Amino acid sequence: MSAGDHTGGGEDAAMIDAASEGPAYSREIWSRAIDVGSTVALGGSRAEAAAGQIARLAAAVRAGERIGSKDDLRKLCGVSVGTINEAIKLAQTRGVITSRPGPGGGLFACDPSPLSRMNGWFRTAADDDSAFAESVQIRDAIAPLLIDEVLRCYTLADQEALAEHLARVHRAQESNVVSDYIWAAWDLHAYLADLGKGGLLNTLYLSIMDVGTTYLRAKLETVAVEDIDPTPMTRTMEDLVDGLARRDREAAVDALRRTVPTMVLSSSESVSDGTVDRSE
Structure with missing residues (x-):
């Protein structure tokens, strides 16, 4: 029986039921039952996972290079419009991308500060x-x-x-x-x-x-x-x-x-x- 299987009984069941809970960032986040996988980042947020994908994409190109439109990134990350909007805001806040409106616009890679890079590393390292x-x-x-x-x-x-x-x-x-x-x-x-x-x-x-x-x-x-x-x-x-x-x-x-x-x-x-x- 795995730590994520909630079908047991007695003391073992108590241990199993709580095995996926713990102290990362907040008790509330860890108390949620989530399926840990490639689309789940800290707290089970798909926006966090998408922001991590955007950060990795931006890190693979030179600062100032266009990485695509909002719709390009939405399709790449496989998320909804609302989720990609949140992910882009996260990535912009962390200094890894910037946006430019108008013809030739879109989302562009930035050269984030060392502090932004460190914060991004901690968010995607777990x-x-x-x-x-x-x-x-x-x-x-x-x-x-x-x-x-x-x-x-x-x-x-x-x-x-x-x-x-x-x-x-x-x-x-x-x-x-x-x-x-x-x-x-x-x-x-x-x-x-x-x-x-x-x-x-x-x-x-x-x-x-x-x-x-x-x-x-x-x-x-x-x-x-x-x-x-x-x-x-x-x-x-x-x-x-x-x-x-x-x-x-x-x-x-x-x-x-x-x-x-x-x-x-x-x-x-x-x-x-x-x-x-x-x-x-």
Whole structure:
């Protein structure tokens, strides 16, 4: 039985029913039941998926080159007029295309700012194996910076708060409801990120978490309930909280780097190239 099959009963059914829910961008988005596929981007929005296609099309040509008319893009993306209008607005807001009216007009590729490119990358990365692996590598690189910032501000009250977050993780694991567990893990790491005062660093870390949890959501759609095991993830969070409590920088950094969302899958099938398979 897959994580997306809602025909079971008892505790297993509770876990299965919630397996497709979790914390990417908003609880409301993750609570929707969606069919994860090539036309579905974050939150199941076809406009998001179409905007991603438009961005990739624009990236493949030189800035200023015409990529087509609105109707050309609508046919290419296979969406309605209303959806392509929304997608074009998204792509324009992100700085990847511009429009020109009149004869010879249409939609043209732009050279977006680095910030726009980064935002676009995060929006389209969650269903891509190589992008997921890259996001984990970036997280590994910033882990020492984040832990240093956390330890610089760390108080006894923070230690007690993280201990309570960890207790919630344990309770969620015992409840056998996957969405509750993922949310508890998310909340622990979100609290950790908020401890530091580096706004850009914390935002980058949370954005990487979004990619990871959304990627996990897609994986949960295709696995059997018996292949979901939160225990390795729980152990890394225990090590993380313990390392911070002991002010052991190296232990905390190591635990953070060992935390990969897909480790809740007992099959350890993280990404196709295997670069982030860190199950124990």
